Amino acid sequence: MNQHLQNIFEILQQIENLSDEQKFSTAKSLKDADKELTILEFKLDRTEKVKRTTAILLEETIEELEQKRKAVEEINTALTKSLEELKAAQAQLIQSEKMASLGELTAGIAHEIQNPLNFVNNFSEVSSELLDEMRSELDRGDIEEAKEIATDVILNLEKILHHGKRADAIVKGMLQHSRSSSGVKEPTDINTLADEYLRLAYHGLRAKDKSFNAILKTDFDETIGMIDIIPQDIGRVILNLITNAFYAVDEKKKQTLEGFENYEPTVSVSTELVIPPPGGTRGVKISVKDNGSGIPQKVLDKIFQPFFTTKPTGQGTGLGLSLAYDIVKAHGGELKVETKENEGSIFTIIIPV
Ligand SMILES: Nc1ncnc2c1ncn2[C@@H]1O[C@H](COP(=O)(O)OP(=O)(O)OP(=O)(O)O)[C@@H](O)[C@H]1O
Ligand SMILES: [Mg+2]
Numbered sequence: 001m002n003q004h005l006q007n008i009f010e011i012l013q014q015i016e017n018l019s020d021e022q023k024f025s026t027a028k029s030l031k032d033a034d035k036e037l038t039i040l041e042f043k044l045d046r047t048e049k050v051k052r053t054t055a056i057l058l059e060e061t062i063e064e065l066e067q068k069r070k071a072v073e074e075i076n077t078a079l080t081k082s083l084e085e086l087k088a089a090q091a092q093l094i095q096s097e098k099m100a101s102l103g104e105l106t107a108g109i110a111h112e113i114q115n116p117l118n119f120v121n122n123f124s125e126v127s128s129e130l131l132d133e134m135r136s137e138l139d140r141g142d143i144e145e146a147k148e149i150a151t152d153v154i155l156n157l158e159k160i161l162h163h164g165k166r167a168d169a170i171v172k173g174m175l176q177h178s179r180s181s182s183g184v185k186e187p188t189d190i191n192t193l194a195d196e197y198l199r200l201a202y203h204g205l206r207a208k209d210k211s212f213n214a215i216l217k218t219d220f221d222e223t224i225g226m227i228d229i230i231p232q233d234i235g236r237v238i239l240n241l242i243t244n245a246f247y248a249v250d251e252k253k254k255q256t257l258e259g260f261e262n263y264e265p266t267v268s269v270s271t272e273l274v275i276p277p278p279g280g281t282r283g284v285k286i287s288v289k290d291n292g293s294g295i296p297q298k299v300l301d302k303i304f305q306p307f308f309t310t311k312p313t314g315q316g317t318g319l320g321l322s323l324a325y326d327i328v329k330a331h332g333g334e335l336k337v338e339t340k341e342n343e344g345s346i347f348t349i350i351i352p353v
Pocket of ligand 1: 245295
């Protein structure tokens, strides 16, 4: 029994005038109190032990958490690094895709420059002959005739200048295509841009493959005027769509050589100013249509994915449409496709203006 309770018990035992019953009942109460006290002491001891164990566990958990935090931090650093590497790789890919398409364009560009160059050469030759004639007329004293010849020479020089400028514009366009995007929107004549890329792509393909042939159709909305776009970027989108269309009609032609001799590979490019109902945004629609074989559903689901291509290895990067999609999106626009198996496809870009 607890020492204090023992003392109380002994004192009570010595009190004379307590009845036996009272002594018994006090003794019982004291014993009960002692039992409860023992239990409480036991519980206290247990709580103390639990407290100590919990503290140890807590310490361990904190340590573990700290280790986990460090691991997460390391993973984060590694992730940031690979993200940076990925971005660098992507930028490099975009640049090489651009250079590859420039390579495809080179033949077209050469063809396009050849025309104005022929004019310049011919008109220079003719002008030189005219000046010889003029000298003879002056020697003979026929001033009137000499003046007429001078007028012809002036007209020729104007033509030379015109064609020289055309060649200049083609070279500038080529340089612009190879340069990284300025990222700056400029007022652009979308019809001229589309027409130029259509011709460059066509002559580029023809130069590489003499058997390639297609009917080109254009339908340009002359009311569009100048629109604010990043010309290099939208130019690349149009070029990619046109190149895909040419590829599609050429494939169909190769597949249907027998039995479909009357197949006419046709690629159409059109533009249209979209005037929406009140409240909607005005836009410009650029469509590239082909009468190729169309795109089967299981291919269609993937065409905008980077690196997806059905071209033989080494022929396509599969980046064309994925880049086109990103560029159009960056202009706040939409790139859509409609296709019908065996009939062809229409790719449509809508850019808000
Ligand atoms: N006009 C089209 N007709 C039929 N299939 C098309 C057409 N345009 C795209 N595709 C399909 O979409 C795929 C992806 O096109 P994308 O332009 O992204 O890459 P690619 O043309 O294969 O390669 P790259 O553009 O690098 O030359 C093509 O391989 C083709 O299967
Ligand atoms: Mg392509």
